[in-house]
Amino acid sequence: MSASEIRTEYTGGKWNLFRLALKTSLLTLLTLGFYRFWMKTRLRRWFWSAIRPGGMPLEYTGDAIEKLLGFLMAVVVLAFYIGVVNLILVFLSFTFLHDNLAAYAASFIGVIPLLFFARYRARRYILARTRWRGIRFGLEPAAWAYSLYAMGQWLLTFLTLGYLYPRQVFNLEKFRTDRTFYGSARLHQGGSWRMLRGAGFWHMYAAAWSVAVLVALVHLEYLPERGLLWLFPAGMWFLFGFLWFRVHALRSMANHKSAGEVALIAAPRMPRVLGIYLLGYTLAYLLLFLFALAVVLAGLFGAVWLFEVNPHDLVTWQQRVPTWVQMSAYIFLYFSIFILWSVLHQVFVVLPLHRHYAQTLTIRNPLALSSIRQRARDHAEEAGGFAEALDLGAAI
């Protein structure tokens, strides 16, 4: 490490995160989802503080109450939209088309501009509540412009059958980055979209086309139905290509980000990321399976020991258990698996990914940071409420 570069450390233990995630998830469950604003805030605080460029942790200063407020604001708007507009759409769709598919489609299309809007606003909120070395990040307000721009970019991707997808990814990232600030310094996204067309993209693209061709061939009966079995390897291939593309895009775009003289060097490696996903999901599923098995076994042994049921009569005994008891047991199992899954996912997938991305990130020419000054606090009142209500903010 030379004086002209600072590296990023990562200090976050799995066990530590596991306890925090489990505790906050249980509280969320007990409060019928109300605590989720606190859960999200606390987890973000934790994840942010684990990332330490130059040894100094990021700080997340978001507030659960402002999130709740933003959510309430969003709910009022969306309740009207989703309630009344959907009702009218369902009516029209049944009246004229005798089907509700059109209503679903129309309702979804109607929500699309709002999705991009919400995503930009959520990013603005998160950046406004992120500090490093005591200095705030920020994003200029441009959510509707972004929404229009994003729809235009998606349309182009759609019209070119996916060929311009890298261009869309790059342009949207540039739109956001060029409006991002670190204190008084504006960030700049350099480079061109062509650098995103690496091998990952071509794998993804070829896989997507194979899926399309395969489905078309089976549909037109050139191939027997069992030809659809090839969808599985093709899908895997697509996921592989997509992941590679994502890692490559992230790296090449990060390497062309700068704030004045300060620049980033990112070096995440695809094999490592792939390994994290494979290992992480395997572990998470394995533990989830063991948990479910343990619950079922506990239920069976409980029946045998506590109620002295003859093991041979378990099936008939189970039928005599009142419906509400069975229902409660199922609901308990459903939610505990749901919670455990999200906790394990964070511990075994999100954390190692963050760690890898952090540890491969270097800041070049940090001395130039000294000219940067603090920026005013952005109230960002809606606090990601739309994203929360539209279920876009599920990721940390």
Place this chain on the structure above:
Amino acid sequence: MSDARQPLQDLFADLLDGESPRVRRVHVVLSEKAPRRGALLITDAEGRQWCWPVDTLRALADQAGKEGLILHQAGASPERLVISNPDMAGRLRALFPHLGKRQPVRHMWRLLGWGIGAVGAVFLIIMVLIPLLANQLAALLPPDAEKALGDATLEQITIGLDRSGVNPIRSCTQEKGLAALARMQARLVEGMDLPYPVQVHVLDHSMVNAFALPGGHVVFFRGLINEAETPEEVAAVFAHELGHVAHRDPARIALRTAGSVGVLGLLFGDFAGGTVVLFLTERLVQASYTREAEALADAFAHDILIRSRVSPAALATMFERLRARYGDAEGIVAHFANHPALVERIWAARSAARNAGVETEPILDAAAWADLKGICAPLAGLSNILERFKPGAEDGG
């Protein structure tokens, strides 16, 4: 006492001033002199000083690195004191137990205002706006659209009941039972003017219930057929549901649900995707109509029962049976049972029977009634086949 202050003698830390990204190495002491007694005195290499009163000190919560400590002052000041030495951090925690104290809630009134406003608005939308709109639109819905709506809803219900995870729900299709039900239906709908054919289904579930869906679907649960002692009681419930069909009550409920389910999904967030489906099912199966709608459906039932030469008193008998079983109580019971005006409705059915003085004629004969009772018989197909091999059952050839 001097022991407790000892650790602060040579405490070095990093200070972030909240003005520039500079990291200042600072020396921290706990001041004891009069004007600044009980405050942290923070001095950097250039001699600049900060003074943080001890009672305003707070530590950042939920930090990933357990060994360090980041101090700040209560309030919105962006200054931070970063202590990386684990020993020092531990001693400071012991010295100042109030570090974890929470910030007071800001904007309390605005929060309360928005909270009440949001709940009120959502309440208005679900309880007033959507039902109002649904009632208006249901009246405008053309018959074939209503039928399509009913078909889609029936599919959702079967999927929904399936998803509840208890037992997948089977539709009962024992042939003879269906034939008996069809005979009952023919008697009841004779002369009725519906824009679509009535379709009746029996689901294999022990709930004592029946409900109607848009577009002429009437659904019985096995529990209701089991509970009934005469075919007339089933016919009476059937007639009541036909009343709802004729008055388009289910279409209103279905449209209302289409509107309110999305809103509820929104409120419960990503947390419980499955609950929405369950709720939808619950709502449609346990559809609670208004008192007026129930009374109108009852009156409709009395009329067509009388016309079909069945005494409306059968409806009263069925209600009484339900009341004896579930009481007037609320709860997860059939919507007949939890209706508060059950006594009133029993009385209305009896007086309708008295006034009409119906000349009754059994709606099903004993054999057909037995068939209907067995409509959900397990392995119905198999027993049909076995019956053919019974001695004396081969006359048909």
